[in-house]
Amino acid sequence: MQNMLRNSYIKYGLIILLSLGLILFTQFIKHLKNPDSMAVTGMTLAGLIVLWVFSMIGILISEKLKSSPVTFIREFPVLGWVSITSLVMCLISDFFVQAIQAVDFLSITTPILTFAGISVANRLVDLKNTSWKVAIVAVFVFSGTYIGSTLMAQIGLMLAGR
Amino acid sequence: MKKNFIYLILFALAVITAAEMIGFQSVMVGSFSIGLLPLVFAIIITMVLGLNLFRKGFWKKVYSKENVDFAGKYLIFIMLPLMARYGADVAPKFGEILQIGWVFIAQEVGNLGTVLLGLPVALLLGLRREAIGATLGIGREGELAYISEKYTLDSDEGRGVLSLYIIGTLFGTIFFSIFAPLLLHFGFSIEALAMASGMGSGSMMSASSASLVAQVPEMESTILAYASASQLLTSFLGTFTMVFLAAPLQQLMYRLFVRGDKHAKHAA
Structure with missing residues (x-):
């Protein structure tokens, strides 16, 4: 396990898996609370898999281009590469659009902000300065x-x- | 890893459950009703429980150094599925977006608003070189890198941008969750507000676009498409806008105002 985690791609893959798991959980809870919201379907699961694959392709592009001679390309954020990958793939096939849109948008945002809140915990003291x-x-x-x-x-x- | 990390996951699940159960709440800001989304409650809960005051016993394990570091270091990877989702939002409207592509480029120039509105206020409050760091942009990684390269972070300019970075990190998403829907009440169109949401910070963009969706749910696909297209454009053009437009404009205005200041003192 420890050895595996030294491979950064496996680590990134697992972290994204964690993120997707939390999204699935959020969508499930949201649907419990409000039955009008999007239910978890087979298509949602397909969408989550697609999101994982696109995220990994984006990471791969970003890592490979880290040795690019052009500063702009080298420093282009991985977030941007993932969006571009997804955009290109979604333009190619409508299936990806359908699958991804079965993942509720707001259910993606709640886990992210949860982690954002935890990540700033040690910064609160900086406010004094x-x-x-x-x-x-x-x-x-x-x-x-x-x-x-x-x-x-x-x-x-x-x-x-x- | 191990034990404390499990606590982190369980804690995240508990926070998500609590935030989703609170659900969508309408609050009045002045005479306007603003919808607060679960994401706002999620960040408030995690921030409040993270206060040193609460960090005893069990909470100390949840907010252990490793866990907080993990959240900070890998937040970007946790955000990747959101970025991948934006492709599916932009793709169906891609033709429409290309048609009005110049509008998207034009609104990038609107990011100069940080200098136009922020710098005079900063100077009025008596800030000087700190104002350079604090008003160049919204104080994300791009500005942080530029200022630290040009002035170092241990300068007045550096302290300005660092302060803005901290404030933005802590309160940016909460601010835009309230501010974006507020502007809707002032008669701006939802398309324009959606485009403006793509300002270069992923979490601030999600907060403002999600809050707009909550106000006008029937426009969800357009809002998300415009916001993410604009966000993507900002990641391309943001550096150029900052270096070639914001920085020169800022220097010009700074000299103009600070010189005017001295004249005023002489006259008095």
């Missing part, structure tokens, strides 16, 4: 990018006649 001024600035920085992009998009969509 940040000034209240930056906290106020942060509100305007976050609002700024969101309002800025929304305004540009809104104007663009109007010009495009939508």
Whole structure:
């Protein structure tokens, strides 16, 4: 087991499996709580497998390109490679779209934010070192990018006649 | 690994169950109703229980150093299925997105809002070089890398970007879960808000787009498609926008404002 975990691909594969397991669990619980939400079906399981495969392909591309001479490609985030892989595959076959969409979107987000919350546990003490001024600035920085992009998009969509 | 790691998994299952059982809750912000999703409760529960105050006995095992490190180090891999899901959201609308592709590119420029809105406020509050780090962008890994390369992290600029990074990590998702649906009440179109959600942080994008879906469920496919297409574009163009637009604009505005400041003092 320890030896196996030294192989990073096996480790990544297991972590993604954990993530998918939690997603499946979330979708199941969500359906218990609200019977109108998406039920777990055979297609959901197929979707989870597809998500695992696409994630692994993305990791593989990202790892292989780490030795690329082009900085931009070398530093392109693995998250981006996974999205691109999935997009290309979904454009090729509609089956992938059907399978993935049988996985409830909101059920994917809850486990991620659970881990995000745990991961910042040791950062809470760092807050002491940040000034209240930056906290106020942060509100305007976050609002700024969101309002800025929304305004540009809104104007663009109007010009495009939508 | 082993024992404490099992506790981590069990704890995650318990948090998910609690968050899903609380479910979707509407709260009033001023006179607007905002829907809070289970994901917001999940992050609040895990953050509150992670406070040092609670870390005794059993909780100390759940929030052991290895477990917290695991969550931090592999969060990106836990997020990969979400990124893979976005392909299926974008693909059916790919033609439509290409048709208005220039709108997607134009809204990238909107990310300059961090400088336009944030910098004046930072300077008014009396921040100086820290403001450079704190307003260049939303303070994710890209800005962190750029600032540390240019000024090092142990400079005023570095402290600014680090502070923003910490605040964003802790409160970014909660902020956008409330802010995105709030803007919907101000008459912005759901398509525009969806595009704006792709701002370069995976978790912030999920939070804002999911909150938009909760408000307008019948538009789910469009919202997710636009948000993820824009997110993908930001991962391509984000660095360029930062280096070639945000940074020069910031320097220009900084010089303008800080010089004006000195003049004002002279006049007084």
